[in-house]
Amino acid sequence: MTVAHLKQAAAEKAVEAVHSGMVVGLGTGSTAVFMVRAIGQLLQDGRLQHILGIPTSEATAREAERVGIPLTTLNEHPVIDVTIDGADEISPQLDLIKGLGGALLREKIVATASRRMIVVGDGSKKVARLGTRAPLPVEVIPFAQGPVQAYLASLGARPVLRVHNGVTFITDEGNIILDCHFDEGIDDPELIGQAIRQQPGVVEHGLFLGLAETAVVATNDTIEVLGKRLS
Ligand code: 5RP
Numbered sequence: 720m721t722v723a724h725l726k727q728a729a730a731e732k733a734v735e736a737v738h739s740g741m742v743v744g745l746g747t748g749s750t751a752v753f754m755v756r757a758i759g760q761l762l763q764d765g766r767l768q769h770i771l772g773i774p775t776s777e778a779t780a781r782e783a784e785r786v787g788i789p790l791t792t793l794n795e796h797p798v799i800d801v802t803i804d805g806a807d808e809i810s811p812q813l814d815l816i817k818g819l820g821g822a823l824l825r826e827k828i829v830a831t832a833s834r835r836m837i838v839v840g841d842g843s844k845k846v847a848r849l850g851t852r853a854p855l856p857v858e859v860i861p862f863a864q865g866p867v868q869a870y871l872a873s874l875g876a877r878p879v880l881r882v883h884n885g886v887t888f889i890t891d892e893g894n895i896i897l898d899c900h901f902d903e904g905i906d907d908p909e910l911i912g913q914a915i916r917q918q919p920g921v922v923e924h925g926l927f928l929g930l931a932e933t934a935v936v937a938t939n940d941t942i943e944v945l946g947k948r949l950s
Contacts, residue, residue, distance in 0.1 A: 861894065
């Protein structure tokens with residue numbers, strides 16, 4: 720099976736936790752897009768009804784509209800029943816690094832507003848220690864790039880400005896991203912997360928600690944459901 724097949728399998732399995740009448744947080748990325756399509760298909764078949772989606776990015780909003788998922792906002796629905804989203808790393812405790820897709824700020828707002836967050840991924844996303852496979856993305860106000868970069872380096876990270884197609888990557892909220900590399904991974908995610916937050920100009924970081932309740936991880940052999948049962 721290709722990685723895309725594994726992502727699709729995990730995403731479609733997680734959709735079992737979505738029931739008619741729910742407000743659903745719609746994650747961002749190449750795994751989450753399969754979840755959006757699966758929900759669209761179930762709505763089209765009539766197997767799901769009265770779903771309202773809250774997208775975590777402009778890209779996800781476009782895809783949700785394309786497949787016929789009615790959208791709402793956090794202002795209209797401040798509490799989300801379930802959010803399904805991908806991740807760049809999943810720890811044994813279901814702590815996550817997210818944000819390589821650039822949507823970490825809206826993703827964290829949506830995950831935090833959710834009664835339940837389910838993370839989906841292929842087996843390569845599982846890590847023993849956060850920060851060993853992916854850098855930690857930090858979303859920063861452009862004006863503050865210099866001091867924030869210096870501050871992140873003082874915390875032991877190697878921050879690299881994210882560039883896409885030769886130009887500085889700008890998030891949906893108009894900010895830049897500094898991808899923080901940690902040579903030995905992240906020792907104490909809680910501590911580093913708190914320290915990063917203290918610096919003015921930092922908007923959010925990609926550590927999602929204690930937010931995911933369930934992980935659905937697909938490998939060539941099996942689809943593992945980790946943490947709380949899907950339903
Ligand atoms: C976007 C994210 C994505 O969920 C994460 O990057 C995983 O992406 P993919 O499913 O494409 O591997 O955090 O901000």
